Amino acid sequence: MLTTLQRALLLAVLLLAALPTLAAEPDPTPILRIEPGMHFAQIKRIDVDAAERFMVSAADDKTARVWDLHTGKLLQVLRPPQGEGHEGKLFAVAISPDGEQVAVAGWDANIYLFQRSSGALLTRLRDLADVINHLAFSPDGSKLAVALGEGGIRLFSTRDWQELARDSDYGGNSYSVDFDAQGRVVSTSYDGQVRLYDAGLKLLHSYKTQGGSRPYFARFSPDGKQVAVGFADSTAVEILAAAGLQPVRRQDTQGIDNGNLGRIAWSQDGRRLTAGGRYEDGNGRPLVVWDKGGAGKRSLWRASQNTVMDIKPLKDGGVVYASADPAIGRLDANGQVVWKQTSGVLDYRDIDVSLGDTGDMVAIPYAYETKKGDVVRGKWEWLVNELQSPKQGTANLKGVRQTAPGLNISEWKNTTHPKLNGQPLPLQDYETSHSLAIDAQGNSFALGADWSLRLYGKDGSLRWQQSVPVAWAVNISADDRWVVAALGDGTIRWYEKASGKERLAFYLHPDEKRWVTWTPEGFYAAAEGAEDLIGYHLNRGADQEAEFVGVEQLRQVFARADLVTKALDDDYPQLAQAALEKAGDVRQILQAGLPPTVEVGGGPQQQLKQRSFDLDVTLHDQGGGIGRVEYRVNGEVVNSAAARPFSPRSPAGQQALRRPFSLRNGDNTIEVVAYSKNDKVASKPVRVQVQVDDPVQREPSLYILSIGVSDYRDQSFALKYAADDAVDFAAELQKHGDMFQKVEPKVLRDKDVTLASIHAAFEEMAAKVQPQDVFVLYLAGHGVVADGRYHYVPQDVVYENSDAIRQQALGEEKLRDWLSLVEAGKRVMVIDTCHAGKSLTTLAALDTPAARGMDDKAAIDRLMQATGTSILAAASSQQQALEGIAEGGQGHGLFTHVLLKGLQGKADLIKDGTVNVGELQAYARDEVPRLSKQQWQYEQFPMFQLNGQDFPLAQVK
Structure with a gap:
């Protein structure tokens, strides 16, 4: 028999087990990320507000982005907490009908609600059962529906974010939920079922699909009378009567015999049905469009070079779409491009990396898609120790070696089951291998896969493994010192062959002009205008939006081209350590506190009839203290000592400064940057445009x-x-x-x-x-x-x-x-x-x-x-x-x-x-x-x- 104390302890354990699991606080260690102004990994979902002002997108690069729907201009980057590996990948996004809130979710089973305009994290719905594949707001904005990987679907109230209902009786992943105007919900599942619910999520009907075993998208027609279903494992598109989920017809897909048409969208007037997916027609992945309510003639709209991931209809009869390139675009009612944003990284799939004997010279073929949909192919060549392309070409480079005596490595190209001498080389679940390189002596080999880069001995023993975002190509230098990999995030990285430690990274923007290269310690060099291409993601807790600090904010300490050019030298670790002893570790610097924010009085634009005026600046401490303030006029640094406090009773954590300026006639730009107390981290610059029209002219001396x-x-x-x-x-x-x-x-x-x-x-x-x-x-x-x-x-x-x-x-x-x-x-x-x-x-x-x-x-x-x-x-x-x-x-x-x-x-x-x-x-x-x-x-x-x-x-x- 249990004692009273034992009963109490057992009850406590049972109560704790019944509570929702608290997500661990995200790692506060700064994470270096590229930031090309566009997604650089597969886009999973998009959405549009009711007034069609904004489009939002979510991607495997762990960001969601807000775009101006009319121009395609990036307006905001939403940054939920993230970590290494899969942690933080975003699979779903939805914008509230009024355009004020954005919900994002993905790998870590949390839903993050952001304010669209500021990027601030408003609330978090935590610890859902599994990964989240899809989100959808109801047309009136009162509910949010959620499709889970395992665990079915759920319905939340947007008033208090309490769960209203759920259906967990699903036998497979759910990838789609959709509302009609009445509030009914339709969902899909890989158990082969399409399910219809009333507005309270009471199951009304279910249908076992015939066109494929894995229904992917299901979408109500605008009048709510029909449901279109696309599949992950078929090019079929089924049309069902919504009233009882009874089959009506299958779309004409004759001749469409590869890939799938899993993504579906009705036009807002119901006159067209559009589908896309992995179907490839020889010119890329098009959108398939049927007129006459989906029952008419079929046509193709050119869209992208990779899988179409999502489609949203617009009032003008056009659509916006997202693809896995990644790319997003808007097409008008005739299928013509209104605007398009293509991948933020070069495509290194199916290429070989060529190396100089010591690894300090590299040549990489690449491809990228233009905004017109054309594919450009080229090759860039790089000298690590000179930070430039070689003037005489790269004739002495060696290509990748993929065969060697005694090493029978098979089934490694785009499969989940590579083998060495007939024996499996285990990968992670669902991981595909893509690249192979054998060293010059035939003693070891590198294998690149979706999420890892591995080095094996010739006997198949694993020597080291690094987590990477898809290793599309790999090579080993002839001197046996470096494993060099071309990765899915658009970077080329050098790893010490002996230990697997990363030594250097290089990123070339698809504009083929801007580049940046850096070491794991944070030292970097960049082409003109390229510093904003990388920075540090800073988690600030599970319930706060993350901060992004661009490397240009650390230029004072870490812009060290002199060190980067020596990154592959034997003595680089000692040089880097000596530099860090003076500069400090970048991660400790950032964790110590962010630089102040800068607020400028008088607005971003001013017009003056006289040359002289005062500029007021208020600095707000963000944890790193308030240090030096730098003023620039038309790009040139001017005397900061001329600034004086003008509000001696400023609140704690604030400092108010007034500085007089005397400017030349014409347009002038004043830029203000504030540094942290240790003078190592700069704020983001604030700019003021000042136009001076002084009638008194003076000749220059x-x-x-x-x-x-x-x-x-x-x-x-x-x-x-x-x-x-x-x-x-x-x-x-x-x-x-x-x-x-x-x-x-x-x-x-x-x-x-x-x-x-x-x-x-x-x-x-x-x-x-x-x-x-x-x-x-x-x-x-x-x-x-x-x-x-x-x-x-x-x-x-x-x-x-x-x-x-x-x-x-x-x-x-x-x-x-x-x-x-x-x-x-x-x-x-x-x-x-x-x-x-x-x-x-x-x-x-x-x-x-x-x-x-x-x-x-x-x-x-x-x-x-x-x-x-x-x-x-x-x-x-x-x-x-x-x-x-x-x-x-x-x-x-x-x-x-x-x-x-x-x-x-x-x-x-x-x-x-x-x-x-x-x-x-x-x-x-x-x-x-x-x-x-x-x-x-x-x-x-x-x-x-x-x-x-x-x-x-x-x-x-």
Whole structure:
């Protein structure tokens, strides 16, 4: 007999067992994700609001997205909590008839209700029985129907989100629920049944389908009199009488003998029936359209290259659809494209990866679909250690090896049962293998599948396994160090063959221009305009929407092209660890708190009759504290110290700042970014457009700060021409400055070049320069790269250790801050520097001139981003480039020599008597490599950034 205590304990256990299972809190560890502005994995469902303003979509990439139905523009990304593997994949989405709420659900058996406009998570219906395949709001918005993988269907009230009814007596997965105008519900199940319910979910009728054993979609006709059924295992389409689910007819599908037509939609007037699915007609996957209420002539509307996943009818007789490419599109009543959004990733299916012997050179064939529905095929080639495509092609690359003596690997291509010497290689349930690569010695092989990448020994032993989003292609480098895989998320990833650890990732956008590459530590490099393509997903709890922090918000610390180019080097782990010790771990940084949000007073657009005005900014702490605030005018950083608190009684966690601005005439953009207290994470920028129409005109003046050092205190750094170059460059600009109201140069050379004197010169310029003026900064001498950042070396620096250089040189941060003091409307920085002696190259752990050149370019690129200033730069790893080129007895550094010639008239490419910054850039781009090859048998390539509109620097005869 049980004691009283035992009875109490048993009762407690039984009560706990009866409670709904609480979902575990999602992992707060930041997850690196790509964000191409479009889905990059299979879209499962779409929906449209009653007024046809918005379309919503949900996909395996774990996001739901809100689109402008008229234009196809992305309006909002909805981010429920997610994890690694399948956790967070979205299979279902529905928008309330009034367009205000969006329900999403999928793998983790929760329904998340979002506010459509803000992306805020309003509530969560938790712990349903199984994965959720479909959601549907009733026409009046009072109910939400749910189709489950296992467990049938459920009905919820949208007033309080309480469950109203359920039917769990299903013998298979349910993929479809639909309401008619009366509130009746029809559902499908893989048990072969279509079920009809009244508005309270009382079962009225069921029908055992004849057209296939797996009914997928069932849809009421607009008048509620018929139900159309499509199948996952058949191209049949059945029409039933809704009253008793009695068969009426089958659609004409003669000749449609492959795939399926599982997705169904009636036109809103009932005159057409549209179906799609895996059916392929030789030109892709079309929509099959029948007129006369579905009983008439059949036609095909061109849709997509992959499986049609969902179809929604529109009032104009057209449709919107989604496909597995992924793609979404809108067609008009004649089947013509209104708009289309194609996949955010390149298609790497059925391709081979070719590799250089050491894995640092790769060639990947790809395909992508255009908005017109055409398929473009190409191949991109990439050099990891140069962050560019190889100039001479990739003739020495090796293709994938898929046969070897003693290794009979069979049935691995697109099957669920690959084998080694006749023995199964087990995969996950329902997983399909797609790719195979055998190493050069025949001792091991890599197998890529839907959700995993595996390395096996020749005896079939599993050496390691990585979770991946479909490994479409794989190869092993000839030196046996790397397994390289082309994945379904559009990335190429390098894994250490010995351990399976990821070392590097690369993503190329389908526009074939923007790319970004990164390491697991978070260090990254990106093409211009590509930083917003990746970022970190941050779970903030099971009942809050997740946050997405773009890598551009971490640029201050993690934009390290110098490290990324060394990612495949043997010593990279040590370099990365050393960098992390200074920078901090990106995941710890983000978990410590987000940067403040920025709120700007006065609205996003302002029109002024005067140049001067005040801009008010309110900062809201998001857990990471409030640190530095950065202001940019037309892309250029301006002095943040000019901002002052204007509301001393701001609530806790807020800071109010007012900053005066004096702007040039015309259109201006002011951008405000706030940093966390540790200065490592930036907010998303807030922009204000300001149009100034001041009747008082003022001619611009030209101010020049020209700095050059030849006679270094440390004589091992001595140069020939740098100091004279500074003098001559300023003189040449002054000579050709007739277009300016005045030209005022300031030259610092040799012993005059100290940090203190440079700072004083910037302050002197700041007191004189006005918004209409042009400011030119010229730097010649030695430069060095430390921590991925550019440092200009003053005359009095003595190299004792790397910390001395960081403290005594003019580094990126100081240069940014001092340059921001000079609020000229147009600024140009000219850099003609080389490495400061052989001993200093150890700062960046550089081994070869080519590597030093890459570090220089990466550091200059960082400097461009940090200051927003137009830059002409030739930071060379070859000292002879600065030591120069002599002409007529007068010697100059090569780059300065070319610029002087350009200012004298050679760069007047359009022959209008002026030399613009853009013309000077174009002239130097051609002339510098030509002369360097002629003089020293190597090509030096300058770097350029033109911020904003082009403008003149010199007037020539």
